[in-house]
Amino acid sequence: xxxxxxxxxxxxxxxxxxxxxxxxxxxxxxxxxxxxxxxxxxxxxxxxxxxxxxxxxxxxxxxxxxxxxxxxxxxxxxxxxxxxxxxxxxxxxxxxxxxxxx
Amino acid sequence: xxxxxxxxxxxxxxxxxxxxxxxxxxxxxxxxxxxxxxxxxxxxxxxxxxxxxxxxxxxxxxxxxxxxxxxxxxxxxxxxxxxxxxxxxxxxxxxxxxxxxxxxxxxxxxxxxxxxxxxxxxxxxxxxxxxxxxxxxxxxxxxxxxxxxxxxxxxxxxxxxxxxxxxxxxxxxxxxxxxxxxxxxxxxxxxxxxxxxxxxxxxxxxxxxxxxxxxxxxxxxxxxxxxxxxxxxxxxxxxxxxxxxxxxxxxxxxxxxxxxxxxxxxxxxxxxxxxxxxxxxxxxxxxxxxxxxxxxxxxxxxxxxxxxxxxxxxxxxxxxxxxxxxxxxxxxxxxxxxxxxxxxxxxxxxxxxxxxxxxxxxxxxxxxxxxxxxxxxxxxxxxxxxxxxxxx
Numbered sequence: 112x113x114x115x116x117x118x119x120x121x122x123x124x125x126x127x128x129x130x131x132x133x134x135x136x137x138x139x140x141x142x143x144x145x146x147x148x149x150x151x152x153x154x155x156x157x158x159x160x161x162x163x164x165x166x167x168x169x170x171x172x173x174x175x176x177x178x179x180x181x182x183x184x185x186x187x188x189x190x191x192x193x194x195x196x197x198x199x200x201x202x203x204x205x206x207x208x209x210x211x212x213x
Numbered sequence: 214x215x216x217x218x219x220x221x222x223x224x225x226x227x228x229x230x231x232x233x234x235x236x237x238x239x240x241x242x243x244x245x246x247x248x249x250x251x252x253x254x255x256x257x258x259x260x261x262x263x264x265x266x267x268x269x270x271x272x273x274x275x276x277x278x279x280x281x282x283x284x285x286x287x288x289x290x291x292x293x294x295x296x297x298x299x300x301x302x303x304x305x306x307x308x309x310x311x312x313x314x315x316x317x318x319x320x321x322x323x324x325x326x327x328x329x330x331x332x333x334x335x336x337x338x339x340x341x342x343x344x345x346x347x348x349x350x351x352x353x354x355x356x357x358x359x360x361x362x363x364x365x366x367x368x369x370x371x372x373x374x375x376x377x378x379x380x381x382x383x384x385x386x387x388x389x390x391x392x393x394x395x396x397x398x399x400x401x402x403x404x405x406x407x408x409x410x411x412x413x414x415x416x417x418x419x420x421x422x423x424x425x426x427x428x429x430x431x432x433x434x435x436x437x438x439x440x441x442x443x444x445x446x447x448x449x450x451x452x453x454x455x456x457x458x459x460x461x462x463x464x465x466x467x468x469x470x471x472x473x474x475x476x477x478x479x480x481x482x483x484x485x486x487x488x489x490x491x492x493x494x495x496x497x498x499x500x501x502x503x504x505x506x507x508x509x510x511x512x513x514x515x516x517x518x519x520x521x522x523x524x525x526x527x528x529x530x531x532x533x534x535x536x537x538x539x540x541x542x543x544x545x546x547x548x549x550x551x552x553x554x555x556x557x558x559x560x561x562x563x564x565x566x567x568x569x570x571x572x573x574x575x576x577x578x579x580x581x582x583x584x585x586x587x588x589x590x591x592x593x594x595x596x597x598x599x600x601x602x603x604x605x
Contacts, residue, residue: 141478141479141480144475144479144480144483145244145245145476148245148270148273149269149270149273157273157275158269158272158273159282160269160282161269185353185354185355185356186355187251187252187266187354187355188245188247188252188266188270190355190406191245191246191247191248191249191252191355191406192245192246192247194246194406195246195476
């Protein structure tokens with residue numbers, strides 16, 4: 112049991128340090144992978160209830176993501192997702208979708 | 214059909230399915246930072262009927278259909294083709310695990326309380342009455358509160374890693390299989406975006422919810438579950454305690470983790486790793502429900518303390534196909550750690566259509582106790598199975 116806990120701790124520590132190394136790469140694929148499930152790879156949502164993001168204004172996206180993050184706007188799925196994003200990541204996402212053509 | 218032919222067919226099916234996704238509740242929860250199961254499900258325990266947001270998310274890889282937009286009816290079919298190593302002496306073949314119909318309606322105009330009734334009308338006999346409860350949410354969705362909801366009725370046990378899979382050892386070992394439901398009261402809370410707990414006061418174990426029984430009134434149980442999600446991983450622990458009468462006390466605990474490597478680095482390794490360690494006492498009789506080979510062996514360890522371990526890796530090959538590796542290990546009597554059951558399983562799960570998943574898995578089973586090693590029981594045998602899940 113002690114061995115198991117030790118191995119688990121080493122595993123978590125290893126991958127935690129890996130996160131920081133990777134986040135510096137500012138890789139759009141990793142960031143956008145959380146968005147595409149609902150908003151589509153090309154920023155066009157497959158359903159009527161979720162918005163298209165392709166071509167949306169960058170500043171608008173930044174404001175809305177920050178509103179979700181600060182609980183000024185509430186959505187059952189978006190609120191928790193926005194809380195895992197930092198300022199730089201929010202800007203990268205807004206940049207990605209605002210640059211997609213319709 | 215010869216064993217070679219069967220093996221050949223299984224291999225072909227495996228290759229065929231290798232072209233196409235997977236779905237797993239905890240995978241999504243950690244990847245998308247959803248500490249509360251109520252983001253997608255009515256029940257705070259997870260599993261069971263989906264809310265509209267859950268239905269939309271489930272089908273997000275496909276175009277929306279009218280089924281996504283209604284919020285009153287759900288249905289589920291789970292069909293199984295099970296081919297054990299010794300098909301002539303062990304049960305196997307085609308079966309319908311679940312053919313369930315669920316109705317869920319808001320009881321108030323504010324839509325903060327719901328009535329949910331789910332009945333397995335056409336599936337395995339051990340699972341007739343499923344999620345059936347009144348749920349009252351104290352606050353609006355996505356608000357974080359210590360007292361989030363209270364649920365009264367019949368619900369899945371908030372214990373360990375909730376799974377649809379009925380033959381996971383950690384679930385068998387703790388009496389929390391996919392068809393084991395509890396009847397009682399469940400209080401849940403999500404004080405912040407990184408922590409969730411469930412506390413249940415329930416009827417005694419082995420209660421199928423199909424009526425009142427003599428001697429049942431003095432039986433009771435309690436389950437506590439807590440999980441935290443500080444980052445790309447989730448850590449949780451559950452405790453259960455059941456008291457049927459002064460000489461029949463059962464208890465178990467679980468420690469589990471879900472690590473989303475996809476959230477960590479989707480491009481590098483889009484996978485989820487699940488780990489669970491459990492200890493239990495008083496549940497070994499479940500091994501005699503068609504699992505073990507020798508009832509005499511099981512009867513000799515009925516009151517023993519058991520230990521179990523689960524490792525599962527779900528690797529997204531494409532957004533519709535997942536490769537699954539699963540390792541299960543169980544020591545039914547911790548005083549005799551040499552007597553174990555273990556299984557290695559490798560397979561795939563394919564998201565065929567908005568509401569349909571097809572899984573294939575091949576498992577190698579092993580039991581070390583001499584009377585179990587005869588391979589007449591299900592746990593000791595190698596097996597192939599194909600599962601069709603269709604739900605909306």
